[in-house]
Amino acid sequence: xxxxxxxxxxxxxxxxxxxxxxxxxxxxxxxxxxxxxxxxxxxxxxxxxxxxxxxxxxxxxxxxxxxxxxxxxxxxxxxxxxxxxxxxxxxxxxxxxxxxxxxxxxxxxxxxxxxxxxxxxxxxxxxxxxxxxxxxxxxxxxxxxxxxxxxxxxxxxxxxxxxxxxxxxxxxxxxxxxxxxxxxxxxxxxxxxxxxxxxxxxxxxxxxxxxxxxxxxxxxxxxxxxxxxxxxxxxxxxxxxxxxxxxxxxxxxxxxxxxxxxxxxxxxxxxxxxxxxxxxxxxxxxxxxxxxxxxxxxxxxxxxxxxxxxxxxxxxxxxxxxxxxxxxxxxxxxxxxxxxxxxxxxxxxxxxxxxxxxxxxxxxxxxxxxxxxxxxxxxxxxxxxxxxxxxxxxxxxxxxxxxxxxxxxxxxxxxxxxxxxxxxxxxxxxxxxxxxxxxxxxxxxxx
Numbered sequence: 534x535x536x537x538x539x540x541x542x543x544x545x546x547x548x549x550x551x552x553x554x555x556x557x558x559x560x561x562x563x564x565x566x567x568x569x570x571x572x573x574x575x576x577x578x579x580x581x582x583x584x585x586x587x588x589x590x591x592x593x594x595x596x597x598x599x600x601x602x603x604x605x606x607x608x609x610x611x612x613x614x615x616x617x618x619x620x621x622x623x624x625x626x627x628x629x630x631x632x633x634x635x636x637x638x639x640x641x642x643x644x645x646x647x648x649x650x651x652x653x654x655x656x657x658x659x660x661x662x663x664x665x666x667x668x669x670x671x672x673x674x675x676x677x678x679x680x681x682x683x684x685x686x687x688x689x690x691x692x693x694x695x696x697x698x699x700x701x702x703x704x705x706x707x708x709x710x711x712x713x714x715x716x717x718x719x720x721x722x723x724x725x726x727x728x729x730x731x732x733x734x735x736x737x738x739x740x741x742x743x744x745x746x747x748x749x750x751x752x753x754x755x756x757x758x759x760x761x762x763x764x765x766x767x768x769x770x771x772x773x774x775x776x777x778x779x780x781x782x783x784x785x786x787x788x789x790x791x792x793x794x795x796x797x798x799x800x801x802x803x804x805x806x807x808x809x810x811x812x813x814x815x816x817x818x819x820x821x822x823x824x825x826x827x828x829x830x831x832x833x834x835x836x837x838x839x840x841x842x843x844x845x846x847x848x849x850x851x852x853x854x855x856x857x858x859x860x861x862x863x864x865x866x867x868x869x870x871x872x873x874x875x876x877x878x879x880x881x882x883x884x885x886x887x888x889x890x891x892x893x894x895x896x897x898x899x900x901x902x903x904x905x906x907x908x909x910x911x912x913x914x915x916x917x918x919x920x921x922x923x924x925x926x927x928x929x930x931x932x933x934x935x936x937x938x939x940x941x942x943x944x945x946x947x948x949x950x951x952x953x954x955x956x957x958x959x960x961x962x963x964x965x966x967x968x969x970x971x972x973x974x975x976x977x978x979x980x
Contacts, residue, residue: 557581570690604630618657644742648713653720655738659791662739663755667729670757674835674962679791680759682766683802684782686748687813687825696776704775705747715769715975716740722976730757743799751799756788760831760963764874765975767827771870783809784829784870788963789840797840804844805830808863815860816945827870828944830863833959852955853911861913865948866956872942877964883938884961893925893939898958900924905951912951921951 557580562569600611610627616634617623626634638657645653656662659679666676693701720738723731732738739758744751754762763786773780785805789798813825832847834840842850845859854862868876885892901924905917941953 557584601625603627606630641741644745645713645717648710648717651717653717653738653740654736655740656733657737659741659753659795661733661737662741662753663791665729665734666755666757672962675756675788677791678756678788679798680754680756680762681743681785681787681789681798681802682752682754682759682763683744683785683787683799683806684750684766684770685803685806685810687781687783687810687827689748689780692775692778692780695778701775702747705773705780708770708773708780709745711978712766712769713745714978715765718976718978719765719973722973730755743795751802756963759786759788760873760877760960763829763831764876767829767870767873769975770827779824781825781827781870783807783813784827785809786829786831787834787840788832789834793834793840801832801834801840801844805832808844809867811860812864812867812944815864823945826944828867829870829873830867831956831960833963851906852913852952853906853908853917854913855910858913864945865913865943865952867944868956869942869944876941876960879941880957880960880964884957884964886961886964893954893957895958895961897925897928898954898961901954902951902958905954912955913949918950921954 557577559573559576559580561573600613602612604610604612604627605624606626607630610629612625612627614626614628614631615623616626616631618634642652642654645651663677663679670676689701720731720740722728724736724738730739739755741753742750743753752762752766763784767782767784770780770782783806785802785807787798787802787805789801808830809828810825812828816823817825832844848854848859848862848866849856852862880886883893884898885894901921902912904920904924905912905914908914908916908920911917939950939953939957941948941956
């Protein structure tokens with residue numbers, strides 16, 4: 534069936550006639566579908582990778598006396614025709630690269646047709662997505678940054694095996710279509726109102742879908758949209774249910790410079806989601822009656838170089854954590870899904886962004902975090918919490934460590950004062966956006 538499809542005449546046009554395929558099929562072993570399907574996929578992937586070392590997966594360059602050298606993008610095919618990426622960037626490229634580029638640009642807009650029957654014109658690049666931020670955007674930290682939002686379903690394979698593949702796929706497709714329609718409607722609303730936070734001055738949506746699968750998806754948007762869209766996405770997926778099982782997700786939100794390599798940023802967002810999955814696993818091990826819940830892990834990278842560090846190593850450095858505390862950090866740094874929609878307004882209320890007298894300033898937050906970090910055990914320890922409390926107490930004259938004003942909702946147990954302050958400090962600059970129309974919710978879509 535795969536061979537027949539690839540041999541169809543209508544698939545021989547751009548860009549497919551520039552590509553080669555290595556396809557492998559393996560039988561599914563008998564036994565538990567959850568285990569056997571995974572084993573079959575692993576077997577097929579391993580066989581495919583091995584064959585790719587023995588077969589060419591791209592066409593060899595054809596000799597051409599008119600060529601001045603290889604294409605600067607794929608470094609393999611011959612550069613023969615001009616490719617215009619932007620008004621100030623035109624260069625010679627190969628017909629293969631030009632065809633794939635044009636096909637990809639068209640498909641980005643056509644992808645959203647499945648949601649509401651109309652294409653959605655989105656930015657051609659991540660740099661274009663953040664090139665012209667909303668006028669008057671303050672603080673300046675979100676400028677030049679993008680947010681990668683990755684989501685992975687919790688235990689979807691187990692639910693699929695229980696209700697059946699056909700039922701699971703058909704019912705999930707209904708949820709997904711309505712969800713994507715909510716997203717496109719929200720951006721179309723931005724286009725209609727010329728909301729500079731959601732659309733560029735050229736009328737392009739500041740949004741991109743990098744992955745759209747059965748149990749996972751990956752979106753990219755400007756950093757100033759990240760927290761709000763995360764909250765709306767979680768709200769939009771709340772209540773999804775197939776059979777007698779709730780569908781929940783692990784979310785990872787990585788905010789970084791727009792020039793960060795996509796693969797690196799994507800993997801970081803995925804790793805953040807994996808920490809949420811681990812948090813759910815550890816909680817279930819402690820109490821098997823607690824089902825997986827939607828939750829989010831967020832990391833802001835103010836420096837482009839810091840994202841090179843593995844997440845566990847970065848967290849250990851930031852919090853002065855001890856070896857073996859990774860699981861505890863996964864739980865304490867996970868924010869429950871039901872709290873995400875209100876998180877930006879909560880952070881505004883307790884920091885100097887809001888009108889509240891005595892709101893926490895970046896300087897005060899930093900001083901309290903440094904004091905906690907310098908204690909033995911760092912931000913996770915009781916000593917660290919007391920050191921942070923002392924800094925705030927000196928600034929305010931008194932401080933109640935149980936004050937609900939400062940506490941960010943916990944996923945399980947208590948996070949602790951020092952870690953709450955860290956989250957407030959990290960996310961503060963990404964919550965000051967209510968003046969730009971960003972606070973509007975996703976529209977409701979009637980099934």
